[in-house]
Amino acid sequence: MSATLEAGSWQYRALNALNPGLDHLSDGLIDLVEAGHPVVAGSADLKYSNGLVKFADVHPDRFLQFGISEQHMVSAAAGLATTGAMPFVATFASFLGLLCCEQIRMDVAYTKLPVRLIGHHTGIALGFYGTSHHATEDISTMRAIAGLTVVSPADGPQLRAAIRASAEWEQPIYFRISRGRDPRVYGDDVTFEFGRGIEHGYGADLTFIACGTLVHPALEAAEALRREGLSVGVVDMPTIKPLDEELVRLVAARSRIVVTAEEHNVLGGLGAAVAEVMAEHPSRARLVRHGIADEFSLIGPPTHLYRHYRLDTAGLVGVAKLALQ
Amino acid sequence: MNPAATQPSTTSATSPPGSDDGTDRLGDRAAFIRTETIRLIEIAKVGHYSSVFSAAEIFAALYYDVMRIDPARPDWQDRDRFLMGKGHAAVGLYPVLGDLGYFPMGLLDGYAHLGSSFGDHPDMTKIPGIDFSSGSIGHALSNGVGMALGGRLAGRDFTVFVMLGDGEMQEGQVWEAALSAAHHRLDRVVAIVDRNGFQLDGGVDDVIGIEPLAEKWRAFGWHVVAVDGHDVGAVRQVLREAKQGPRTGIPTCIIANTVKGKGVSYMETEPGWHLGYLEPADGERAVAEILAARNGVGA
Structure with missing residues (x-):
């Protein structure tokens, strides 16, 4: 990694290209498509931040760009789920867990639709971007919603395994992930079981x-x-x-x-x-x-x-x- | 299931003679929607009469003519969909679904009771025929956009009708969805704005004005059509055109000019009826007015 791309760097596009951490999200979704699941991935103008650009490149017909319309994206994902699609929609956890809280409650959880919400850059990972972008309330809001599963993987391989396992999990899920530069805890062969520590x-x-x-x-x-x-x-x-x-x-x-x-x-x-x-x-x-x-x-x-x-x-x-x- | 077999004779269901284009039957069903709404709200002792009455002809045209549906298969993936941003008008939709045979009409006798499937706002997990739950205003057009995107991905050709209140135009998410539908060229999304002019706190244009409404939708990339929302033949026509018209890539917005409380004289002139309760005697007079108006048709 060059001097301008050390750990404190904010040049995330270049960093993501060098560090495969966030690839695990796209890789998990690509795994699901290859297994025959009707995955649709949506992003709200953050496909480079969350790495979904890789999925979009591999499956452009299965990628939906919603623009800076997070609430609309969540509600539309719920509509998509009624047609048999398996929607995964991603944005910063600070927006998903708070701005979209009501759409998640009413359109995703109350309807029991298998929507997968990906809140990324959790906690204080967004550093100097500020409190607006820090997500320190999303577990609290999401776990208060009846019927919503809340998952916070430890690293990329566990995230990928959890995404693969989600194909058999009927409830809507909120995935809480960091920025992909997290050190590895597990090997690529890690498996995931919902509800088990x-x-x-x-x-x-x-x-x-x-x-x-x-x-x-x-x-x-x-x-x-x-x-x-x-x-x-x-x-x-x-x-x-x-x-x-x-x-x-x-x-x-x-x-x-x-x-x-x-x-x-x-x-x-x-x-x-x-x-x-x-x-x-x-x-x-x-x-x-x-x-x-x-x-x-x-x-x-x-x-x-x-x-x-x-x-x-x-x-x-x-x-x-x-x-x- | 034969809808007629389970339907109580709360209204005169026979169409007046003299016309055969079906509009009389649709008008009759609109009257049925109004009288059933009065019956159900009598159970709950409060409800949104006037929000249903402005939309009754639209419900009737959609469900008894325009939409491709099969009450025996409420989850049929090729069906047309109907969503209500103004979910508080659900009390007028339930009788339609019961009448069509989605569920036994008698279930509505428990409207709003403890644990009932049927409340002021529609619940898709509990009621066959409800295509999406609503209650929080502003979500439905987004839900409909998602359905249309899903239909396109799955190679299915269905139309998604989304009824929106005119007060609902004040919700920001509506315009996120409007941008999205136009951007994704969803020409099988049809928004129907029930432009009855009133919301809880008063006239829409006094609360937060929404005009020029047609220009707004046009500017967002939609094809806009205005219609008299109580001329059931005209409503049917614009809905059919929106559904069957050539694929242009442009979604359609129908602005239905309606009267809040249409069909009951003292509701038409009193905006306070957004949420209310008719004492039994007043309810009977309202039903009599609605039926008298129907009996005059074709006479």
Whole structure:
């Protein structure tokens, strides 16, 4: 990567061309088409940001450009689904989860239509673009909608596997994905099962329950803490709704401390979902919800923001140590 | 299913003699829609009478003449579709669907009861024949655009009719959808604006004016036709032309000039009837007016 395209760069078109991260979205959709599914992909003037340009190049007849009309795109996707199509529509998570919330509720979820919503650039991934583009409320709004499945994959391969698996999932789905530059957690052969968390090690002292971009730093933080002699596990919880409640209860039964980690407001997100389960099924475990503490995030390069909000490896180690004191 | 077999005789269903082009029957069905609306709202004790009454001839022309439908196969993929942005007029559509045999007419006796499938706004997951749920104003044209895009992708030739309220023109999403339909050259999308002039807070042009409406749709790339929304023969004609006309790539907007509360004299002059309740005696007088107007046809 050239000097102008280091990790802090905003030249996403060039970066995406170099980094295959976002290709996983298009690749998953291309897999579905090849398997005979009537996929239609829609974008609201962001096909370069979300990588759907690759799908559009391969299947131009199956790509729909909606322009900067996100609400219309969601409602039209619902109409498309009534004709037997399998629509996937994508835009920034900040717009999908808030601007289009009512269209998702009424036209997609209430109608039980198999629309797949792709909210990308979640959390603070859009750095200096600002609070308008940060998505720290979308888990909260989406999981409050009855019948809507909410999925936050840890990396590109898991996203691709989840997209493939979605062909057999009848409910509408909100996929929450980052910007495709997330470090890999899984290999290309990873599979996906809706509603199931994935355990990475046993934690008698502490278990991180993380989703999305926080899974990778949680794994690194757990490794660092283990080197200090602590028993630390990680649960990757890609399906936030329906939540793997059984696994949450199992973790709460055997860990002294549970730390949820998410790139989202701690209100209403993964931490809240876990808290609801732990409150109704008391255990001796203490819960620490880690994420954005009910504030509008600062602007800055993403790496700086993750450090500031302790959403990187070092930050998670610090949060864990504080809880273990 | 034979629709007539399940239909209660709440109206005089016989067409007056003397015409055979079918418009008398459509007029009769429009009267049926109005009287059934009064009957159903009597159950709920509140409803949108006048929003149905402005649209009754449009419902009748669509469902009893223009649309390609099969009540025995409500999910038939080649059927024409009808969506209502002004979902609050659903109480006038339910009797049509029951009359056509989508479901037993007797189900409507439980209108608005606890757990009923039939409420003020239409629910596609509960009612056979409802092509899309609505209630939040402004979504329906987008839903219809999506259906037309899906039809094109699947190689099916059906027409999507979307009825919009004139107050609904104030919703931004309508214009997103209007841009989209023209851009994607969806000439089998037909928007029907029920231009009855009133919304909850008063006259549309007093609340937030929408004129010049025809010029707006034209500027958005649509073919615009105006029609007297209560001349059922003329309504049928413009709907047929929109459905069967040559493929131009241009979607059609029909501006139906209507009267809110049409058919009941004191509703026609009182915009406050957007949402209301007729006491039983007033309801009987309204039914009598509607039937008297029908009996005058062809006489």
